Amino acid sequence: MSDHVYKILELTGSSATSIEDAVANAIAKAARTVRRMQWFQVLETRGHIADGHVSHWQVTVKVGFTLEE
Amino acid sequence: MSDHVYKILELTGSSATSIEDAVANAIAKAARTVRRMQWFQVLETRGHIADGHVSHWQVTVKVGFTLEE
Amino acid sequence: MSDHVYKILELTGSSATSIEDAVANAIAKAARTVRRMQWFQVLETRGHIADGHVSHWQVTVKVGFTLEE
Amino acid sequence: MSDHVYKILELTGSSATSIEDAVANAIAKAARTVRRMQWFQVLETRGHIADGHVSHWQVTVKVGFTLEE
Amino acid sequence: MSDHVYKILELTGSSATSIEDAVANAIAKAARTVRRMQWFQVLETRGHIADGHVSHWQVTVKVGFTLEE
Amino acid sequence: MSDHVYKILELTGSSATSIEDAVANAIAKAARTVRRMQWFQVLETRGHIADGHVSHWQVTVKVGFTLEE
Amino acid sequence: MSDHVYKILELTGSSATSIEDAVANAIAKAARTVRRMQWFQVLETRGHIADGHVSHWQVTVKVGFTLEE
Amino acid sequence: MSDHVYKILELTGSSATSIEDAVANAIAKAARTVRRMQWFQVLETRGHIADGHVSHWQVTVKVGFTLEE
Amino acid sequence: MSDHVYKILELTGSSATSIEDAVANAIAKAARTVRRMQWFQVLETRGHIADGHVSHWQVTVKVGFTLEE
Amino acid sequence: MSDHVYKILELTGSSATSIEDAVANAIAKAARTVRRMQWFQVLETRGHIADGHVSHWQVTVKVGFTLEE
Amino acid sequence: MSDHVYKILELTGSSATSIEDAVANAIAKAARTVRRMQWFQVLETRGHIADGHVSHWQVTVKVGFTLEE
Amino acid sequence: MSDHVYKILELTGSSATSIEDAVANAIAKAARTVRRMQWFQVLETRGHIADGHVSHWQVTVKVGFTLEE
Numbered sequence: 001m002s003d004h005v006y007k008i009l010e011l012t013g014s015s016a017t018s019i020e021d022a023v024a025n026a027i028a029k030a031a032r033t034v035r036r037m038q039w040f041q042v043l044e045t046r047g048h049i050a051d052g053h054v055s056h057w058q059v060t061v062k063v064g065f066t067l068e069e
Numbered sequence: 070m071s072d073h074v075y076k077i078l079e080l081t082g083s084s085a086t087s088i089e090d091a092v093a094n095a096i097a098k099a100a101r102t103v104r105r106m107q108w109f110q111v112l113e114t115r116g117h118i119a120d121g122h123v124s125h126w127q128v129t130v131k132v133g134f135t136l137e138e
Numbered sequence: 139m140s141d142h143v144y145k146i147l148e149l150t151g152s153s154a155t156s157i158e159d160a161v162a163n164a165i166a167k168a169a170r171t172v173r174r175m176q177w178f179q180v181l182e183t184r185g186h187i188a189d190g191h192v193s194h195w196q197v198t199v200k201v202g203f204t205l206e207e
Numbered sequence: 208m209s210d211h212v213y214k215i216l217e218l219t220g221s222s223a224t225s226i227e228d229a230v231a232n233a234i235a236k237a238a239r240t241v242r243r244m245q246w247f248q249v250l251e252t253r254g255h256i257a258d259g260h261v262s263h264w265q266v267t268v269k270v271g272f273t274l275e276e
Numbered sequence: 277m278s279d280h281v282y283k284i285l286e287l288t289g290s291s292a293t294s295i296e297d298a299v300a301n302a303i304a305k306a307a308r309t310v311r312r313m314q315w316f317q318v319l320e321t322r323g324h325i326a327d328g329h330v331s332h333w334q335v336t337v338k339v340g341f342t343l344e345e
Numbered sequence: 346m347s348d349h350v351y352k353i354l355e356l357t358g359s360s361a362t363s364i365e366d367a368v369a370n371a372i373a374k375a376a377r378t379v380r381r382m383q384w385f386q387v388l389e390t391r392g393h394i395a396d397g398h399v400s401h402w403q404v405t406v407k408v409g410f411t412l413e414e
Numbered sequence: 415m416s417d418h419v420y421k422i423l424e425l426t427g428s429s430a431t432s433i434e435d436a437v438a439n440a441i442a443k444a445a446r447t448v449r450r451m452q453w454f455q456v457l458e459t460r461g462h463i464a465d466g467h468v469s470h471w472q473v474t475v476k477v478g479f480t481l482e483e
Numbered sequence: 484m485s486d487h488v489y490k491i492l493e494l495t496g497s498s499a500t501s502i503e504d505a506v507a508n509a510i511a512k513a514a515r516t517v518r519r520m521q522w523f524q525v526l527e528t529r530g531h532i533a534d535g536h537v538s539h540w541q542v543t544v545k546v547g548f549t550l551e552e
Numbered sequence: 553m554s555d556h557v558y559k560i561l562e563l564t565g566s567s568a569t570s571i572e573d574a575v576a577n578a579i580a581k582a583a584r585t586v587r588r589m590q591w592f593q594v595l596e597t598r599g600h601i602a603d604g605h606v607s608h609w610q611v612t613v614k615v616g617f618t619l620e621e
Numbered sequence: 622m623s624d625h626v627y628k629i630l631e632l633t634g635s636s637a638t639s640i641e642d643a644v645a646n647a648i649a650k651a652a653r654t655v656r657r658m659q660w661f662q663v664l665e666t667r668g669h670i671a672d673g674h675v676s677h678w679q680v681t682v683k684v685g686f687t688l689e690e
Numbered sequence: 691m692s693d694h695v696y697k698i699l700e701l702t703g704s705s706a707t708s709i710e711d712a713v714a715n716a717i718a719k720a721a722r723t724v725r726r727m728q729w730f731q732v733l734e735t736r737g738h739i740a741d742g743h744v745s746h747w748q749v750t751v752k753v754g755f756t757l758e759e
Numbered sequence: 760m761s762d763h764v765y766k767i768l769e770l771t772g773s774s775a776t777s778i779e780d781a782v783a784n785a786i787a788k789a790a791r792t793v794r795r796m797q798w799f800q801v802l803e804t805r806g807h808i809a810d811g812h813v814s815h816w817q818v819t820v821k822v823g824f825t826l827e828e
Contacts, residue, residue, distance in 0.1 A: 008631035010353035031190030052100030077217035079284035121169030146424035148698035215286035238535030252387040259376030307466030318459040328583030355629035390525040397514030422700035445604030491769035493560035562767035652811030666732040673721030742790030
């Protein structure tokens with residue numbers, strides 16, 4: 001693992017259900033075009049409110065992927 | 070959305086179950102007296118431990134609501 | 139509660155399931171050797187990705203326990 | 208000035224024009240119900256984009272006002 | 277304690293004497309209108325200088341109180 | 346808005362005139378190749394000085410755009 | 415002093431009287447089992463409120479001690 | 484540029500008009516006694532309120548100047 | 553107050569007694585050569601330990617003074 | 622330099638030798654596909670330990686490059 | 691790696707030579723009593739000056755080690 | 760050491776070689792006019808890139824020196 005170079009993406013995913021699901025949605029969508037994603041870090045957890053209830057969660061993550069060929 | 074003014078509340082909610090539930094409890098209680106809440110941001114996640122287990126979660130959020138009449 | 143002294147541990151727990159479960163795992167393991175744990179605070183939420191999916195969550199917490207005899 | 212107690216509000220104002228105007232809008236609206244506002248501090252400057260241009264600025268401020276009678 | 281919701285105020289108190297006294301003054305004044313205050317956290321410690329001496333301390337605190345009826 | 350995934354860019358724009366103009370320049374240049382930009386957040390405001398005057402402003406922003414097809 | 419290695423503890427002490435006394439209490443209790451403590455840094459100052467008055471201060475410190483034999 | 488040493492000043496400037504003007508005022512006044520100022524960074528933007536309106540802006544900047552002869 | 557420019561010093565003062573006294577010592581010594589000091593802000597509170605007791609407090613402050621003639 | 626727009630990349634490089642070498646490795650690999658890189662800022666320095674020794678350093682940097690044609 | 695629990699130590703190491711050597715010294719000394727150390731993160735880099743030269747570097751790191759048996 | 764007052768300078772030094780050398784250069788240049796420098800703290804590590812390689816390191820430090828006569 002010592003000689004990898006990682007590039008880091010920042011993504012915001014959403015979910016009506018949970019923080020974990022919002023992160024999973026962001027990573028699943030990124031996985032369509034980015035390969036070799038290795039790790040993530042949660043930067044910020046926000047959400048929207050409608051009629052006095054949480055309508056959805058919005059979670060921003062950094063995602064690291066290797067630049068190897 | 071461009072000409073709203075938001076006022077921002079800070080609340081701490083609790084739940085024995087999950088982070089999401091603690092936020093939902095805080096917003097549900099605030100909704101009894103505050104209308105037009107639009108968004109929230111998680112500031113801090115803490116909790117209490119009893120007998121070596123998490124007894125409840127305490128999550129602090131900022132909540133924005135519009136000052137429109 | 140006014141005359142306690144707390145010592146604070148820092149732990150990272152893991153779970154394939156959720157943030158809450160990662161914290162619970164860290165505290166359960168620490169409870170084997172540390173008694174009188176009272177509270178925790180989440181410092182950082184990270185995780186690993188395998189094949190374009192979250193493989194596990196890693197959550198770092200501070201845990202306070204009393205130094206009383 | 209030495210024996211005042213200040214209470215601090217947090218507000219977000221908007222403007223299509225400038226950061227200064229967004230702050231002025233927030234303070235003008237708050238001034239309808241809050242008196243004796245003394246100072247503010249900018250916490251965050253954000254905005255919305257439409258068609259590749261800034262459509263409006265959103266600036267969050269803390270505002271201190273005295274609790275004197 | 278697990279099912280409380282706290283609302284959080286931000287206050288700045290002053291004292292010519294000490295940091296502790298500035299906090300006490302802020303809480304004493306807030307206590308005239310806010311009940312069930314439970315805890316505080318010091319956010320910032322500032323002060324004014326006159327003739328080369330500290331003329332008064334200004335301490336900003338967050339104060340949490342329960343929303344129970 | 347609840348099921349979008351945002352990707353976040355970081356840009357620094359410059360202007361001899363104002364902070365707002367530096368942000369507008371950064372977004373206008375990015376708009377040549379990035380579509381569906383939705384929001385921005387100011388991270389840092391710096392500048393250069395020449396002959397004892399501000400010669401230009403440099404403002405760094407995060408910009409979020411949707412990954413929808 | 416150039417070749418020491420310090421280990422750093424984190425402690426929270428309490429006092430009904432003052433911030434200084436809360437720190438002194440934390441260090442006095444730690445001194446029963448930890449030797450060669452050299453310095454401390456205040457991380458957080460909090461407290462509890464009872465009947466509209468500060469009932470006690472809670473101050474969290476990092477404490478460094480040398481690992482020399 | 485590679486072998487310069489910069490010394491860094493911290494200044495707060497004021498203006499009734501704008502953030503940019505407050506920075507310009509701070510730099511103009513410092514330029515009477517400090518030469519070779521090269522860059523600045525905005526640290527904090529505050530202001531005063533009078534009669535429900537912004538009376539002036541106060542902007543704190545770091546300013547770097549070279550120590551060359 | 554609207555057209556002042558402040559220059560900001562950073563100082564660390566010490567005291568065997570209290571945080572307040574450490575700040576007072578720093579300001580008193582600076583007052584021998586700096587005039588028109590107006591305000592301060594506490595940045596960091598540290599200290600030294602000898603024989604299991606606090607031997608002295610070290611408090612770092614920013615101090616603002618006006619550049620007027 | 623006043624009318625450039627920079628785009629900012631975030632990269633993590635590794636080295637068994639030094640912090641400087643880890644940064645150099647990240648930039649050298651990025652230089653294969655990114656031109657006109659101008660500056661970097663170190664965000665985080667971490668590393669791995671094997672058999673009680675540092676096995677490699679991992680350094681995360683922001684890198685700015687111009688978007689000019 | 692998904693089911694480990696890490697405990698995190700904080701250490702400060704010194705060296706007359708370099709930042710890397712100060713970290714290596716801290717980890718080497720901790721390795722006498724702590725096994726299974728896995729990673730570290732640099733928190734702070736300081737140092738002492740004597741006769742206008744750096745006399746030694748002091749680097750504070752967090753070190754994670756597994757609690758497995 | 761308990762009754763000193765320190766004044767704190769902020770400096771940025773450069774080096775084509777290393778972080779340590781950039782700090783040494785800043786302190787060596789300051790030592791021409793400032794005596795009794797005691798300690799430093801690294802605040803920020805940046806650098807410039809030319810032709811896809813690090814051309815020089817720029818390190819910003821706080822430096823404390825005693826105000827004694």
